[in-house]
Amino acid sequence: MGNTTVIAIAGPSASGKSLFASTVYQELVAELGGERISVLSEDAYYRDQSHLAIDQRVLTNYDHPSAFEHELLVEHLKKLRAGETVHMPQYSYREHTRVEETIEVTPARVILVEGILLLNDPALREQFDISVFMDTPLDICLLRRINRDIEERGRSLTSITEQYENYVRPAFFNFISPSKNYADLVVTRGGQNEIAIDIIKTKIRQLLAE
Numbered sequence: 744m745g746n747t748t749v750i751a752i753a754g755p756s757a758s759g760k761s762l763f764a765s766t767v768y769q770e771l772v773a774e775l776g777g778e779r780i781s782v783l784s785e786d787a788y789y790r791d792q793s794h795l796a797i798d799q800r801v802l803t804n805y806d807h808p809s810a811f812e813h814e815l816l817v818e819h820l821k822k823l824r825a826g827e828t829v830h831m832p833q834y835s836y837r838e839h840t841r842v843e844e845t846i847e848v849t850p851a852r853v854i855l856v857e858g859i860l861l862l863n864d865p866a867l868r869e870q871f872d873i874s875v876f877m878d879t880p881l882d883i884c885l886l887r888r889i890n891r892d893i894e895e896r897g898r899s900l901t902s903i904t905e906q907y908e909n910y911v912r913p914a915f916f917n918f919i920s921p922s923k924n925y926a927d928l929v930v931t932r933g934g935q936n937e938i939a940i941d942i943i944k945t946k947i948r949q950l951l952a953e
């Protein structure tokens with residue numbers, strides 16, 4: 744697909760997708776410079792909910808495909824492939840909506856994109872050249888999510904467990920786990936699997952050297 748390679752990193756919430764993507768990105772940027780690699784996050788494409796009151800926003804099922812504006816993510820990936828700069832939205836997990844500022848993403852030889860439901864959507868799958876799935880066990884993901892959501896996303900233990908039982912766990916079985924079949928590479932132990940990080944970095948080095 745053209746001269747851009749899009750690498751998707753999918754998997755359950757708190758499986759280590761962000762850590763994996765940022766480790767690959769930062770280590771390659773330190774080695775080769777940052778101009779030829781860009782990173783996008785599916786979470787940035789959660790639908791804007793600024794028209795709703797906060798007590799309405801908390802009722803949204805954020806683990807269902809309908810919570811995402813995947814059409815915009817597809818459009819942005821197509822534009823980046825066509826050599827156009829895009830403005831990626833920014834999302835606040837505390838406010839449950841987009842913030843006004845956007846992040847400018849420039850076209851690059853390699854684009855990393857990470858998110859829970861990337862491989863569930865056929866239109867998105869068409870945009871991916873390489874797909875990676877973080878196969879971290881669900882109980883480990885839950886423990887990490889509890890710590891992260893309390894420390895970084897302003898959540899209480901009660902709200903985390905309710906959301907987990909109602910939405911996060913069902914979405915894993917209904918959408919996320921089945922999408923593993925579309926992955927080219929399945930990674931155990933998430934964001935600290937040094938061998939998997941090395942394999943992806945080697946592939947990217949090859950692409951940049953072509």
Ligand SMILES: Nc1ncnc2c1ncn2[C@@H]1O[C@H](COP(=O)(O)OP(=O)(O)O)[C@@H](O)[C@H]1O
Nearest residue numbers: 756757758759760761762887891932933934935
């Ligand atoms: N292999 C690991 N060992 C320990 N903690 C990890 C590991 N991978 C990720 N984490 C931590 O777990 C939390 C969730 O990881 P993150 O990369 O944000 O997951 P995701 O992007 O899949 O939601 C973060 O606090 C991160 O630092």
Ligand SMILES: O=c1ccn([C@@H]2O[C@H](COP(=O)(O)O)[C@@H](O)[C@H]2O)c(=O)[nH]1
Nearest residue numbers: 755756757786805806836839840859911
């Ligand atoms: O407003 C929101 C938006 C999303 N979430 C939760 O975030 C995760 C996806 O992000 P990860 O970084 O992959 O964990 C998803 O499971 C949603 O439940 C939210 O709680 N509130």
